[in-house]
Amino acid sequence: MSANVISILNMKGGVGKTTISCNLAVELAARDKKVLLIDIDPQFNSTQTLFKYCYNNLDRYKELSEKGRTIVGLFRNEDEVAEKTMLDNGKIPYIEALNCSIPEIPSLADTRESARKKKIKINIIPGDLHLIVDINASAADKLGAYFFKNHLMNEYDYILIDCPPTWGQLTTVALSKSNFYIIPTNLDEFSTMGISILANQLEEKNNSLQGKLKSLGVVYMFLNSTRAGNGIAVAHRKFKEDLEKYLKSKMDEKVKSEVKPFNTMFHKKNYFVTRSAIYRTSNALSSNEDYAVKMSDFTDEVIERIGEINNAK
Numbered sequence: 001m002s003a004n005v006i007s008i009l010n011m012k013g014g015v016g017k018t019t020i021s022c023n024l025a026v027e028l029a030a031r032d033k034k035v036l037l038i039d040i041d042p043q044f045n046s047t048q049t050l051f052k053y054c055y056n057n058l059d060r061y062k063e064l065s066e067k068g069r070t071i072v073g074l075f076r077n078e079d080e081v082a083e084k085t086m087l088d089n090g091k092i093p094y095i096e097a098l099n100c101s102i103p104e105i106p107s108l109a110d111t112r113e114s115a116r117k118k119k120i121k122i123n124i125i126p127g128d129l130h131l132i133v134d135i136n137a138s139a140a141d142k143l144g145a146y147f148f149k150n151h152l153m154n155e156y157d158y159i160l161i162d163c164p165p166t167w168g169q170l171t172t173v174a175l176s177k178s179n180f181y182i183i184p185t186n187l188d189e190f191s192t193m194g195i196s197i198l199a200n201q202l203e204e205k206n207n208s209l210q211g212k213l214k215s216l217g218v219v220y221m222f223l224n225s226t227r228a229g230n231g232i233a234v235a236h237r238k239f240k241e242d243l244e245k246y247l248k249s250k251m252d253e254k255v256k257s258e259v260k261p262f263n264t265m266f267h268k269k270n271y272f273v274t275r276s277a278i279y280r281t282s283n284a285l286s287s288n289e290d291y292a293v294k295m296s297d298f299t300d301e302v303i304e305r306i307g308e309i310n311n312a313k
């Protein structure tokens, strides 16, 4: 087994990177896959979201962060801590196993008998506000050494990396360990511009990675709702057309990989604006079910695209 390592990236904030990272982690874990989420964004929203979702509060996170057991610890003193911790309990240092109980999606359950709740485990390397001060060029080597020493590629089916909204050392570090990337985006004027900037950066990065890094696709997030059958409100149409033209005519060539929109897209919903947006939420599945089903469809697409790329090798 060798993990599929997926960076979730866009140089814009608020486009759904964290939403995709966390929900994809939940859906893959719901399928009994071994999942590790690495929160490399100094805003550490994935960490906040998942600790809250699984434990209802951030107490455990505070404890870990006080002991330096976040990604900052990994970058600071990976060597000594790694060896010590491996010896005492066999656990991998800096990785917290979150045990969550998630509601089954009724419309996806095989039988009516199926349990209404399912226990899943999501492993996370928690993020940290202090990440910003610590990063230099040796970080990629440290992360690489950490993956190697702890056999992470054999340990997991999927490793997801929630990236910061900037192109800098942190994103470079994430991509240096990734095989794939997913780009969540809105459909507006700035998003299309943002993706062309991202394409240029990826082009440069890919040269040094010799084409190892493949696009899984672009996922449209937080769209205006519409009655239109194709789900695209009038306000988004031109931007969608322009973006897709850009992907086909320019970006594919730049990044040496087909950058296709996913069929599944996510519309804006007020319910999610004010709370952490895990779409499998126990207390209100009736209002979330549609989104939970969509996230499951999205997960199917991700798995299928990974399969196609891996088979073509």
Ligand SMILES: Nc1ncnc2c1ncn2[C@@H]1O[C@H](COP(=O)(O)OP(=O)(O)O)[C@@H](O)[C@H]1O
Pocket: 012, 013, 014, 015, 016, 017, 018, 019, 020, 045, 222, 266, 267, 268, 269, 270, 272, 273, 274, 275, 276, 277
């Ligand atoms: N379907 C939705 N409709 C509206 N807001 C959403 C939806 N899903 C998630 N959100 C909210 O959108 C905000 C931005 O998303 P987020 O994933 O944090 O973006 P990023 O990580 O790219 O900065 C979050 O506060 C999240 O709670």
Ligand SMILES: [Mg+2]
Pocket: 017, 018, 019, 041, 043, 045, 046
């Ligand atoms: Mg985020």
